[in-house]
Amino acid sequence: MIGPIISSGIVSPAWDNIFAVLLGMGFGFALESSGFSSSRKIIGTFFGYDFVVVKVFFTAAIVASMGLLYLSYFGLVDYSLLYIQPTFLTSAIVGGIIMGIGFSMGGFCPGTSLCAAAVGRIDGLVFFGGMFIGVFLFSESFSLFENMFYSGSQGAKMINEAFGISPELFTFFLVLAAVGMFFGAAWVQKKVKKVEY
Amino acid sequence: MKKIKNDGSFYLNPYLGGVILGTVLLLSFYISGRGLGASGAVKNTVAATVNVIAPQHVEKSAYYSQFAGGDKEPMSNWLVYEVLGVLAGAFISGIVFNRLKLKVEHSPKITSRRRLLFALAGGLVFGFGAQLARGCTSGAALSGMAVLSFGGYITMVAIFGTAFVVAWILRKNWI
Numbered sequence: 001m002i003g004p005i006i007s008s009g010i011v012s013p014a015w016d017n018i019f020a021v022l023l024g025m026g027f028g029f030a031l032e033s034s035g036f037s038s039s040r041k042i043i044g045t046f047f048g049y050d051f052v053v054v055k056v057f058f059t060a061a062i063v064a065s066m067g068l069l070y071l072s073y074f075g076l077v078d079y080s081l082l083y084i085q086p087t088f089l090t091s092a093i094v095g096g097i098i099m100g101i102g103f104s105m106g107g108f109c110p111g112t113s114l115c116a117a118a119v120g121r122i123d124g125l126v127f128f129g130g131m132f133i134g135v136f137l138f139s140e141s142f143s144l145f146e147n148m149f150y151s152g153s154q155g156a157k158m159i160n161e162a163f164g165i166s167p168e169l170f171t172f173f174l175v176l177a178a179v180g181m182f183f184g185a186a187w188v189q190k191k192v193k194k195v196e197y
Numbered sequence: 198m199k200k201i202k203n204d205g206s207f208y209l210n211p212y213l214g215g216v217i218l219g220t221v222l223l224l225s226f227y228i229s230g231r232g233l234g235a236s237g238a239v240k241n242t243v244a245a246t247v248n249v250i251a252p253q254h255v256e257k258s259a260y261y262s263q264f265a266g267g268d269k270e271p272m273s274n275w276l277v278y279e280v281l282g283v284l285a286g287a288f289i290s291g292i293v294f295n296r297l298k299l300k301v302e303h304s305p306k307i308t309s310r311r312r313l314l315f316a317l318a319g320g321l322v323f324g325f326g327a328q329l330a331r332g333c334t335s336g337a338a339l340s341g342m343a344v345l346s347f348g349g350y351i352t353m354v355a356i357f358g359t360a361f362v363v364a365w366i367l368r369k370n371w372i
Contacts, residue, residue: 004230011228017278019228024282025289026221027233027335032290034214039302039316043371046364052211057339059215060222064343067223076227083231085332085341087348092337095330096355099323103356104363106319107371109334110327111235111283113320118284119291120299123316130320131236135243137321138328142260145329157347167345182212195372197304 003077028115030060037116039107039123040197046104048192051185058178065171089152106130206296222343229275232340236327238280240264241271276336304371315370330355 005011006019034056035041044050071077103109106127108116113131116124138145160170209217225233244265248255255261265271291297303312327333330352332341338356341349364371 003227005228007230016229016275017273020275020278021282021285023221023225023228023233024279024284025286026224026282027218027279028283028286028288029290030214030218030221030286031283032287032296033209033294034211034218035208037287037291037296040304040371043364046361047368047372049372052208052214055211056215056218059212060219061339061342063216063219064222064226064339065345067219068226068343071223071227079344081230082226082344084344085232085337085346085349087346087351088331089348089351091329091331092348092351093355095326095328095337096352097359098326098329099333099352100326100356100359100361101363102319102321102323102326103334103360104319104367105322106316108316108319108323109235109356110239110323111233111333111335114235114280114283115287115290116302118287119296122299122301123303123312126313127316127320127323128239130317130322131239131324131327132243133317134321134324134326135236135239135328136247138325139240139243139247139258139260142258146259149329154347158345159347159350160345162347170345197302 002075003071004081007081008078027111028118030056031112032115032119036112037119037121037124038197039112039116039121040195042112043104043107044195044197047195048188049195050197051189054181054185058181062171062175062178065174069168069171084156084158087152087154087157088150089154091149091151094148102134207294209294219343222340225340226343231275232336232343233279234276234332234336234340235280235283236324236333237276237336238274239324240328241274241277245271307370311370315367 001010006016035052041050045053072079108127113124113127117128160167244261248265255266301309330337338353
């Protein structure tokens with residue numbers, strides 16, 4: 001079966017939302033079981049006492065990007081049917097900076113706050129509630145940010161194109177960088193004073 | 198799997214957790230042709246709520262009208278179903294690994310009240326930024342990275358780079 005099996009019509013689109021629930025369950029399970037329901041565990045990455053975020057995030061990124069390239073290579077997935085996040089340079093940078101501030105204030109990102117709320121962490125629930133206010137404020141003030149929102153548009157640009165190399169070669173370097181970070185994280189973690197949490 | 202907490206809760210080995218997460222993400226692209234997300238469901242819920250209270254306002258808004266109003270069904274959306282799954286999956290993991298407990302998690306050096314105020318403000322700021330960047334750590338950064346999206350990588354670097362600096366400014370809240 002050539003994926004994506006919904007978009008290519010192999011499986012009826014009526015199943016899409018059922019798969020959405022199942023995939024979401026896998027996502028929530030993976031995050032919570034790795035420790036992403038704890039803000040102090042997540043934030044440990046920035047102080048060097050717990051690198052779970054770096055380990056889980058980059059392992060997932062290399063598994064998924066290598067997996068897609070392999071599936072594409074063996075003709076099992078049509079890469080052109082995959083949704084590739086379009087690049088709007090200005091809003092990607094400014095939005096990312098704003099998210100980084102929110103991340104360090106709240107200790108969560110949206111997905112992890114939901115996982116924290118699911119296991120009874122009130123701080124996770126409050127963070128998730130705060131998001132509704134933030135989204136509402138953005139939507140109401142959209143006209144102020146509209147220019148920034150659409151500026152720097154580069155379409156569905158891929159990062160290997162930016163470096164002028166093939167997707168496979170880029171992913172190879174990504175794996176090297178990730179493995180380097182894993183060893184670096186282990187080294188730093190040994191040097192840093194343990195924080196009880 | 199090793200026991201790391203004296204209350205009997207367990208965490209998966211982070212690399213095993215990463216492989217599971219990466220496999221789920223891969224399956225998401227293989228099945229639905231898209232990555233995983235979280236903030237999009239909040240956006241659709243806000244748009245749907247405003248649409249119930251003030252439909253004309255939604256029609257006039259250049260932002261809400263992309264997601265709600267007309268014959269759009271913002272609550273019958275892939276991301277909304279997926280996020281309901283996240284809640285269920287995390288809850289199941291909480292049962293399996295013995296972590297279900299109602300509490301406010303915070304550094305012993307700060308009060309619960311301070312922690313909750315920062316959590317609320319952090320959520321607000323994050324939610325705002327996720328709209329500007331068209332997605333959060335899951336939808337823009339992680340899912341973007343899986344398909345080598347340039348914007349996804351840029352957003353990832355911006356989030357983690359900024360968070361690193363701000364975490365040190367706010368370190369009294371955490372360590």
